[in-house]
Amino acid sequence: MWPIALKTLIADRGKLLTALVGVVFSIVLVNVQGGLFLGFITKAGLLVDHGKADIWIGHKEMHNVDFPRDIPRRWLNRVRGVDGVECAQPYLIGWSDMTLPSGGFESVVVVGVDRGSLLGNVWNMKKGRADSILKTDGIIVDECELAKLEFPEMNEVRELGGRRARVVGMSHGVMGFLVAPYVFTTFDRAAEYLRKAPEVCSYILVQLHDGADVREVCRAIRQRMPEAEVQPSNVFSAISTDFWMMRTGLGISFGAATLLGLLVGLVMVAETMYAMVLDRLGEYGTLKAIGATEKQIFSILLIQALMMATAGAICGLAAVSLVQYAFSTPRAPIIIPYWLSLGGCLLVLCICLVSSLLPYLRIRKVDPHTVLQS
Amino acid sequence: MIDYCMQNDGAAVVIEGLEKSYGTAAGSTPVLKGVDFLVRRGECVYLAGPSGSGKTTLLSIIGCILSADHGRVSILGQDVFALSGKQRTALRRNSLGFVFQRFHLIRGLTTLDNVCVPLTLQGICPTSARRRAMSLLDAVGLADKADKHPCNLSAGQCQRVALARALVGDPELILADEPTASLDAANGQDVMELFRRLTTEEGKTVVLVTHDQRIFRFADRVFWLENGCAVENSREAQSKSQGSGETGSEQPLYAVSCDKSNGE
Structure with missing residues (x-):
């Protein structure tokens, strides 16, 4: 036929x-x-997907990576004592305002990473290096968000959360679900920009030893810290995605x-x-x-x-x-x-x-x- | 009345007491009223008669595309009433060849492809089908038009393609409905000579519906229908036509039949 x-x-x-x-x-x-x-x-789960952590620990009932609740930083030591955990580092995410040359300001999402491991740091760099955040007052912004920030140049100094910040690098395409640009810096400096007490953080990022079973380690952490929410990265990413899917x-x-x-x-x-x-x-x-x-x-x-x-x-x-x-x-x-x-x-x-x-x-x-x- | 018991052996078509009516809003309109009809293998029989006499209906019943209300219909030794729909379709596909008044070639296909259609329906491989179709086109003098589409052919050429299509599956019985109606005299004559050769040289059985009395001389027998009844069944039609040395148009068979009928 x-x-x-x-x-x-x-x-x-x-x-x-x-x-x-x-x-x-x-x-x-x-x-x-x-x-x-x-x-x-x-x-929606960009930071989780690129964070290179195996497990994310946050406040009970955490539902979106961009909207964290503070948790005690002292939990770090309890996590580090769990079998299978290679490293556990604090991670800070919060909202702040960047002052613009025109006199206005732009809300930004400040992401603070541990300066030793740089776990959860920015990726896909276009200008400068990802570890440039270790430089004095160093922040990294995304070149796709430059218009919102009124086109800062490299090494240009801005005011962020009432404190001095210097653009030391630019990524490409690191843009979250929110309209506010991400600004990456070190944990300590982020705490200053966000006016957070040094004893709190948003998440604890965990990397496991080779061969360690993610589910087993999660179960062990939950047993040790029942007050925390402990999720494998892929699950937390899906939770973040579902947040936007269901609520929008x-x-x-x-x-x-x-x-x-x-x-x-x-x-x-x-x-x-x-x-x-x-x-x-x-x-x-x-x-x-x-x-x-x-x-x-x-x-x-x-x-x-x-x-x-x-x-x-x-x-x-x-x-x-x-x-x-x-x-x-x-x-x-x-x-x-x-x-x-x-x-x-x-x-x-x-x-x-x-x-x-x-x-x-x-x-x-x-x-x-x-x-x-x- | 034909003695069917005596004559059924070797008959291509046997019809006995055939009745067919069409339902209309006004009620049932009888089209065929107890028709008896027999065609032996290798015969060329014409169905003639005025418009509305039931010729096409009878041809459709012989072609197994229309069911009769009453009577007995045997085509190539098979009782049509006993066949299922699928079996009737298979009978049409494998044993019958149709030539339609308006050719009914498929527009999107070339001449060669049109002739291939029955073989495609029979599941024959395309290469063999094309070879066989090409030889048929050659036989009807259209080998050089194999790649043309029907819209690029004359009416006579289209009818010859339709004839090639009807023959390509090597059917035992060929049914033609007014095959010369759309053709001029010369093309009509060519087509009828092709039909004639089919019976004399190939041994095919042909049942042909026509109004065209000019072509009666090509028939072995003319079966005349009027108001759904058989009026005449003349075996001598051709010989009379040919014997007179005149064309059918000059001496209509109808007149001959009536005389003969009256004589009987």
Whole structure:
């Protein structure tokens, strides 16, 4: 049936093009919407994902890495005594204001890391080095957030939380879910910018010995410190993501837009296939008259749907690559993993196959006797 | 009345007491009223008669694409009433060849692909199918048009492609509905000569519906229908036409049949 299906499909180029537009539209929408969604939710657990810690310890019921509650720093010693723990370091996250040259100010999220291990420090440096925060008054900002900070230069001095801060490095694309830029510095200096008492911190970051079981160590820490929340990194990252998903309706809005796109694609493909079939009802009647079985007729439609899905998916994925290349930025990253593309293609394939059912139902009613009557 | 018990052996089509009605808003309209019809293998039989006489309905029933209400229908030795829908489809696919009045070629396919369609439906591999289709196109004089689409062919050429399509599966019985209706006299004559050769040289059985009395001389027998009833079953149609040395259009068979009928 392949030759008949393929050649009759290609013969009607106008309708084929319309159907392909529908398929490409669906593919692009699923991938770009999905990619934007993944890009956003990835930002929700950014510090956790790049923090290089195996376990995060924080206040009971901690639900988002960017909104911590203070915990006693003295817990460090109790954690360090647990079997399997290689190192445990304090981590500080809090909100402060950076004074701008224009006289205004910008809220920033100050991240303080242990100066010895630099655990949880900034990554993806564009200018300077990550360990430059050890320099006097050193802070690192992200070059994508420079406009908000009124374009500080390297080694420019700013006021942060009423204290002196000097830009000693710039990262690229280290942007969280919040609108406030991240500013990385040492733990002690962050405590000053945030006016925190030295005996508190936001989290304790734990690295394990090679071969240590994360779940076992977590269980041991929980036993020793029942008042703390102890989570493996991947779990805490998921908790942070869920926080935004559940409290902002982000998933629903992206999901609704994607569903709408799929529906539009479904309608376009179904309508086009139906129009193609209506245009060729006589030909299907002829095929029936000369001995085509219902299965063969249906297989023609299925093959055509499959070919439309395949051609549309190829064109769609090419368009997705272009969109990703042109529009993906650190602020709105479009992250399209292979499973998203594959899933999108399978979804569109299903849509095309479902779309072929409607015209088939119409063809079923075609009486081959009408071919002789016409 | 035909003695079916005597003549069924070797018959391609046996129809006995066939009745068919179409339901309309006004009620049931009978189209065929107890028709008896027999075609032996290798015969070329024409179904003729005025519009609405039931010719196409009878052809559809012979082609297993329409069911009769009453009667007995045997096609190539198979009782059609006893066949399931799938079996009737298989019978059409494997043993019958159709030629339609308006050709009904598939627009998106080339001439060669159109001829290949029945073989594709039979599941024959594309290479063999194309080889066989090409030889059929050669036989109907259209080998040089193999890559053309139907829209680029004349009506006569399209009908010859349709004929090649009907023959490509090597059917025992060929059913044609007004094959010359869309053709001019010359093309009509060419097509009818092809049909004639099929019966005389290939031994095919042909049942052909036509209004065109000019082509009656190509038939072994003309079966005349009027108001759903058989009026005439003339075996001498061709010989009369040919014997007179005149074309069918100059001496309509209908007149011959009526005379003969009256004589009987």
